[in-house]
Amino acid sequence: MATQDRHHQLADMSADAVLSFAEDQHAARQSAERAILEAAYQWAVLHSPDALPATDKRGRERAKPAGAAGTPRITEHAAATFGARIQTSPYGAKRLIADAVDLVHRLPKLWAGVKAGQVRSTHARHVADATRELTADEAAWVDAEVVEIADGRLAWTRFEAVVEGKVAAASPELARAKEEAAAKDTFIRRSRVDKHGIMTMTIRDHAAVILGSEAGLDATADGLKDQMPDATKQQRRLAAFALLTNPEAHLDLTVGPVKPKVLIRLHCTPDSAIARMEGHGPLTTEYVRHLVEHYASGVKVQPVINLNQGASVDAYEIPHRLREAVHLIHPGDTFPFAANLSRKVDLDHQIPYAEGGPTSTDNLGPMTRTHHRIKTHAGWEVRQPFPGIVIWRDPHGAHFLVDQTGTRRVTGTTADQTPTRAEIALMQLTVDWAA
Template sequence: MGTPRITEYAAATFGARIQTSPYGAKRLIADAVDLVHRLPKLWAGVQAGTVRSTHARRVADATRELTADEAAWVDAEVVEIADGRLAWTRFEAIVEGKVAAASPELARAKEEAAAKDNYVRVSRINKHGKATLTFHTDAALILGSNAGVTAVAKALEDQMPDATRNERRVAALALLTNPQAHVDLSVGPVKPKVEIVLHCTPDSPIARMEGHGPVTIAYVRHLVAHFASQVKVQPAIDLNQGAAVDAYEIPAKLREAVHLIHPGDTFPFAANLSRKVDLDHQVPYAEGGKTSTDNLGPMTRTHHRIKTHAGWQVRQPFPGIVIWRDPHGAYYLVDQTGTRKVTATTGDQTPTHLETFLLKVALDWAA
């Protein structure tokens, strides 16, 4: 919608000229046309070199079913973060959420169509005596089934002491789906407990399911009505009021506040959004660093070790804004919009006022 028509066989001719298939050329033409006519801000950024073409093309593809006005709204919402500051998976997640927010009706229609797309089937690609079984259904049912497999695999540890975790999980699935696969059925039945975290706001028709992505409020109602045995509503945490405890250990409420301030790994360009990460005292506790929201940051164990042992320094001058300095003196600013390298931007290599301020803040905090 909102783009000129392209002749049917143009992609084949164009594809041959640039040495790609008609399908690949068709996608390239569609993305280019959408960018020029429906996503002008991203297109201007591509031309100026401030937006990566891969990111712009991803938005073009994701917004193809939206109206021109809806696509323009997404264009304005994501153009600032399409410069590569975010890891690809995090950028995709934000685009997906913006597309759903731009057209909740379309998101709901896709959920209704997906609700009918349930199957269990064996993959056609089977080699070396191995096969793949795909189980595609409602996210809540998948999470519950996975928890059941995990619970049975745990119960099999004594019976299979030399097996790997994955081998026990395969045995657990065989036990649950084909009881005759094992003589001893004492490890079942299992009633797994699954925790699903949903983030909802009163003025939005879209909620976010942690680990899954955006869903409509209608789907949330369906989830609660059909799958949830217990619903716990957590009160909003005021992130403008810093929280702290006088101890090294981090209580659950403080951990939750840190997760809301930093929804992902705070290391530069990190992609991890899991809650199962370390919470690092940016100023070490042994050196007087507080156990507080303004001195804690989530990181994977690998990134935590890099920060601890490889000469990286990090400070959080304001909640949610993290400044890193690598061992060679380069600075990076990380916030909820992603990572930006703090370097000179003018031709004479003179830092901007913002860069000078950020460098001064980082140096003062690192001192």
């Protein structure tokens, strides 16, 4: 049904009809998710180790178990092509394929329910992931225990709790080993939940340590009531935390703690009210001024890099200034549907340096090591017709355009469409590749 027709149809529906329509669409979505899960398994079947070429080339593609230990092996980079077609990263597709393979080979009751339309694919996948470290017999026991409730009858958190309990009951030894590992996995670090100028710190330690620290925090916060009469309890707790961890902190929450030396990368333009802090997100320029005035002991302004002028060097090695320019052009991994925004990635010569590819902004793109290996060994091809516009071709001939707005599957334009600059470049590259 065309979108416009659907809008008109919904506008004429009664309340009961809208509910029936939504119910039908929900069922269709569930069916489609099951079908994609089945397709993921078939993709694994098609990419057995027999599909690998016989070569001793360093870094060549290998075969690995698709799911849990003992499941059939598939080619290492098979997931990348499948993931691009369903608009997800190679990592996401790898997890999907692993879940499908485990369901077929280790969780037959759940798999039969998926194929019969009686088990939700999300629930089946959760069990597959939760049982991956169990033996085949232990996984089969969990399969029989949870299949009846994997149809969506339980709220998701309740279903998770049941599965967690069954997995622990299936292998008490593994549960104990995880408890021991968790006891060693203690830390204090900043979290990734950083927006609007606010950051989050996560502390993970033994329960007794956390409870004791919390009691000390509350006691210190209570002692600040006279000094901070208008503050909320949480504001006093934050001030107490600052005092306990940094004795020179100021109680005035608008002033902030002492000013240690830190590196903050801010990207600002004169005509915008919004700046971007790397690793954090957008900030208003007013907040940036506040940040500099109250928290910065010194500000170092880096020279502006003109991204409209391509930069290059006559060497394979990439100097810092060129790396900075590439990062500004490509703030994230350039592989289709990739999510990584870190600077700690490979800078790939899209046309290999050994084949005449320059070390320049229009031939370099950041990628994780895994995506770099996929590009090198799994039959993917990439070109960058303009800095910041990257066009990929997968091993089966599909094209994807990656730029700062994300990834799009690109096809030819129709007669009534004016091709964009990128589509013109894609059509030319398609002709060149075909030749």
